[in-house]
Amino acid sequence: MAMENAGNLEAAIEQLLNAEKQARLAGDVAATRNAVTEILRMCFEARAWKTLNDQIVLLSKRRGQLKQAVTAMVQQAMQYIDETPDLETRIELIKILNSVSAGKIYVEIERARLIKKLAKIKEEQGLIAEAADLMQEIAVETFGAMAKTEKIAFILEQVRLCLDRQDYVRAQILSRKISTRVFDADVSKEKKKPKEGDNVVEEAPVDIPSLPELKRIYYELMIRYYSHKNDYLEICRCYKAIYEIPSVKENPAEWIPILRKICWYLVLSPHDPMQSSLLNSTLEDKNLSEIPNFKLLLKQLVTMEVIQWTTLWDSYKDEFENESNLGKNLGEKAAEDLRERVIEHNIIVISKYYGKITLKRLAELLCLSVQKAEKHLSDMVVSKALVAKIDRPMGIVCFQRAKDSNDVLNSWAANLERLLDLVEKSCHQIHKETMVHKAALKV
Template sequence: MSGREDPLKAEKDFSATLDENIPLIEKLTDYKQAIDKYLVLEKQTRQSSDLASSKRVLVKIVETLVDNNDWDYLDDLLTILSKKHGQLKSSIQTLIKSTIDKLPNLDENVKKELDLKIKLIETIRTITDKKIFVEVERAIVLKNLSEIYLEKFNNLDKATEILCDLQVETYSLMPFQTKIEYILEQIRLTLAKKDFSQAKILSRKILLKSLKNFEKAEYLKSVYLKYLLDISTHERDYISIVKNSLLLIELSNIKENEVEYKSLLVSIIYYIILSSYDNYQSDLINKIKINSVFIKNVDSPIFKLLEIFTTNELIHWSNIEQIYKQEYFDKSDIFKDEINYKNLQKRIVEHNLRIINKYYQFIKLDRLSYLLQLSESQAETNVSELVNSGMINAKINRPQGIVKFDKVNPVPKTSIGNEKGEAPSANESINELLNDWIYDVDKLLEEVDSIGHLINKEEMMYGIKQKA
């Protein structure tokens, strides 16, 4: 029995009867006799479709059993009353909500009481299965059960499985802020499990632009952005780290924590120079370079990295190591990761190749390897990689040991202009347009993927509703 819809009007009003009988029942010394009398009233109010009176009686039943510490009887009645013929949906909701409100009375540090609590939650879980009108109550008890498995049994897998069982984003009755908090907790547990793929799927259920105009909006936005940073850090998606970090430093609760704020600013600089060069990266690094926040709050040598990576000059890896390694890189968690450190070297090689491409039409392979501070085979490999990625146009003549660069510059320019501050040429404008288009198409495909995921969820929920 899934419960009847609430009536517009009761067939008979039992409010006067309850006003007369409840005080008399409360005086009974045997609580089981009291429950029997309440059950008689429950039947009468249910059969007469008196919703208000039905709710009053059900609340009294829960209160009487809890006051007398008879949780087992309450557990039995939860199932029995929720399945009664003609039971109203709002009455079932009230019965479950009243029980949930009393659950904190059970001490989780006492094994017997903890077992009782788990038993009651499992009963509520069964009663509420596939019932939309009690979906919020179901979410509340499952969150509680998840916390119990995590904190009392140290069972992260079970806690995550329980919490991620629900798609709360489809719950029409759940307040928006509660939905966000629930999804964030799902993401937190999946990240704790190191299940970054699932965490990424869950993160798509939240839209950044929706995190505003409610009480805890800014705090929840900061939590969400930090989770996105964890996911992007695992994937080494440097540009996403920069993008989300730039949003994070705008939040007042982050600005109030000076240590965290300055650490974020430094990490933004490190990650933007680690990002692969394209139109979007070039635009961001130039915007960061002229942002006074970074100029004021970041050590000048670190800030100077922005200048080094945006000028038309070769970068010597040996000089970078000498200046930065011991003083800065060795103290940063970012560059303690060996892969990130190797990627930094790779970005310097890529930068140097772009500069060489800009000024050379032909260059000897041995001269190129000298300028790049690499072996000839390494230089050749790097040229090939950049040609394949479309960053430069070049051909290698192996018999003659010559690299020929195409003078049509494929390097995407930013909205700020080229490196010299000049207006872009026709070719540069075309390349910028194409790079913008490529980036927009990537973003579009990402959104389509996200929408497809949400549509699948909706179809699943619709199927469940039809069966219910």
């Protein structure tokens, strides 16, 4: 019975191949497309997967095959991928379709989707490096007909796989293909109907997330990348961007944990203008009153008073140890960095109140040894967070105010003015002495 069915299938395919040839040579697009799709449908219904693969290759290689027929064939065969009986058959079908669509610009979107499916299978098998290499073959940013959300989702998948294989350099390069401004675009204002001559953009598949969801995925991946580098300020900015998503801001169960993380990473970030700006803007947030402990923590950083490390750590130790990022605790490194930030804050406060101070007294105020206090001060001077000079034989630190270019020019102008006044007075005195000497000679 099976042989009889196989014979019937071959006979039916032969008839359709003849019909396809006549339609193709006559340039009849609709008839060629119908014949091609009918052949694939018959193979699928008969569950003749090997015959299906053979027919896809055969039809794609026929002389003068029409683009529309190849496109219809690839699109139809893609619907059968999830219906395959086993993984081996599925991979074989995907590879056949991938080889057929390779190098053909009119099925580039279909090829990208095929590669994504194959990469997912490789990842499920534990072959993350192979999956990442497969995804990197496709440059979707050049696909004019692909929907914007689908492009972003594809690039984010490339970034995720690179992070999974710990290829942080390539992950950063790929992430730069996405402009963050695209997440803030107003979808309602985008033109719906393309003008004549414009490229027709395909609709994104149903499983592709919306722009706000993609924004969250993007920043979560960036948090993974910056966590590897321990770049606390950039992690804080990523959490800030997630916090600004409307769906997050409307749900206290979501925004409270994110706001807590924003506060912790602000405290962990080294002192600079960007950190100071974010710190002040976060303090002005009304939602911060919902977590008063963290509001108090941020206020201590903007108040020009010395912070006692032991008191601070006793108050926030439990909060710090229970805080997690990407499913992990902040860790011992973050605890050390927190103490560093407190020491930096204290040195800045001391520099505001003292013009000169002994190293011994500075170490007492910082609750450190003289050597450690000197090291922290030197590090801040090198990083240009502070202007200071240390007289080591005398054991005195002199804090100098940083001058901008206008102040320097004004001081030079004042010095020159004083110099010219001195020269003028000297000339006047010399002239006066000369006159007195001449008068004395005449007498």
